[in-house]
Amino acid sequence: MSENEQTTPEQRLDALTHAVQERFADKGGELHQDRGEVTLELPREVWREAAFILRDDEAFGFEELTDLCGVDYAGYGQAEWATEAASSGGFSRGAERGLEIDPHQPRRFAVVVHLLSFSKNVRLRLRTFLDTGFPVVDSLVEVWNAANWFEREAFDLFGIMFDGHPDLRRILTDYGFIGHPFRKDFPLVGEVEMRYDPEKGRVVYEPVATQPRTLVPRVIRSGKSYTPETIEKTEAPDA
């Protein structure tokens, strides 16, 4: 670990990107570098194999899996408010409340893993996209035991299956819960609510009575005015 103190984060990052490129180019790995972080996108088929390499190979030494999560990319880049058109109108005329989500879009579900190497003092993000119809990927529990609960969580919240997981049960939602709440087509207010029914003498589940509402519309302001380089030089946005 003493050698790390002499290297800068940039040097460590360079060494990592080189090693990753060398080792994973032929496995279909795609490397992205953004804001000082490295992301390796892998095909689903090599997921576990790559994990073993990243843990055991001298060049990587990722001893720890810090985080694993599911992502639902449905509706990525969609806004509720066409800002250009609405400038002359207003929120009530401009906004289309609720997003149109295509549950069958390809490349909808992904699993994202964050790895940490204590010996090299670097982080790496792995991502793999899954089939939309039946999202399944190899489990990483035998590579890093820490993946156990994280995979259970991704299964619970997104319905992503992990092949080879020893105990794939729901973890965060209620006993007997139906659906996968973190999918983008699952409403924020939920599907059911519960209350105590004095007549029946037990807790009953009913469809939710509350309406979902949008307080602030989802807006995408594109253009250069929001990039860090130009952010201070621009005038106020269309007000």
Place this chain on the structure above:
Amino acid sequence: MPEIRNYTLNFGPQHPAAHGVLRLVLEMDGEVIQRADPHIGLLHRATEKLAESKPYNQSIGYMDRLDYVSMMCNEHAYVMAIEKLLGIEPPIRARYIRTMFDEITRILNHMMWLGTHALDVGAMTVFLYCFREREDLMDCYEAVSGARMHATYYRPGGVYRDLPDKMPEYEVKDSKWHSADEIARRNENRKGSLLDFIEDFTRRFPGYIDEYETLLTDNRIWKQRTVGIGAVSPERAMQLGFTGPMLRGSGVAWDLRKKQPYAAYDEVDFDIPVGVNGDSYDRYLVRVEELRQSNRIIKQCVDWLRANPGPVMIDDHKIAPPRRATMKNDMEALIHHFKLFTEGYCPPPGEVYAAVEAPKGEFGCYLISDGANKPFRLKLRAPGFPHLAAMDEMVKGHMLADVVAVIGTMDIVFGEIDR
């Protein structure tokens, strides 16, 4: 000979030693644990999904409510992720204030942990002592943010406001409970600014730590209950995703404050305590030493903050609100204010992971932006989550009473585990 079989014991979710809403299903052989199956999620509020429906700044308050005994550290990870997305840097004074309050938070958290852990194991006094000191630190929270716990003090680009020049005092009124003399005594160290009060605390605090140590470190009962309990080897600790004192207790010298410094940690002087045996007692020693080191960091921050006044928020009104006085005269400032609070800001598309060394371990925040004014996906990496996942491995073969000691040593808080 009677038939002998294992039986299943349900522990919690409403049990004072379950530290919140942990439900443990224990398979017992007599009094020995064969298997422990923690059931979590009883405090699940879907914070991450909720954040997807709100502009970035409106979710800062939810971060306080995750790990509700180390509030500002959670905020820190979240605002750091936003700052990384936007590509901005807070001013140096804000970084020192954050460092100081992170350490105040660490003391708050470790006090809570020490008090409840000792209480679970059977020492009442430590609990009362710890809560006495927590009061002073919560007063610091209140002085800067107005709230004793859920501060929402860190903002992208800095902190909400500068440290107050005047520490609030107790009021002298006709009280049935406190005499005027007593109130005057309680106000003695509150005569100056917040920094004076904190400095006074850093002077008193090492003595308090000695008090706890007198009660525990060489205490026969404490050692019987913690030495050799829940021992984890360094290899297993890494496999199981441990971070923070849980990892350092096992002998791995890893601390984000040293290894991947953020805020002003590379400019202050402190040491990282590391355990040897990886048992509950070593983790206790590590955390107690962290209290002393935090105190040291706070002292250095106080000195720096006294000497270096300056801005505590960036001067970019697309991200930080303009001053109220400016808004009265300046149309552009008014528009900025209006747009910021009705719509927020749109970070450029991309994804970032920002992590801080929270008192319990690595608290990480993974943010995906698609260019909108709300996060597309927020994932919070709670340190307690993998720790609790290791419950089965840590208590297997121990007695039922040790389960309570292991829950204590893990420093479990359900706000962050269930999210």
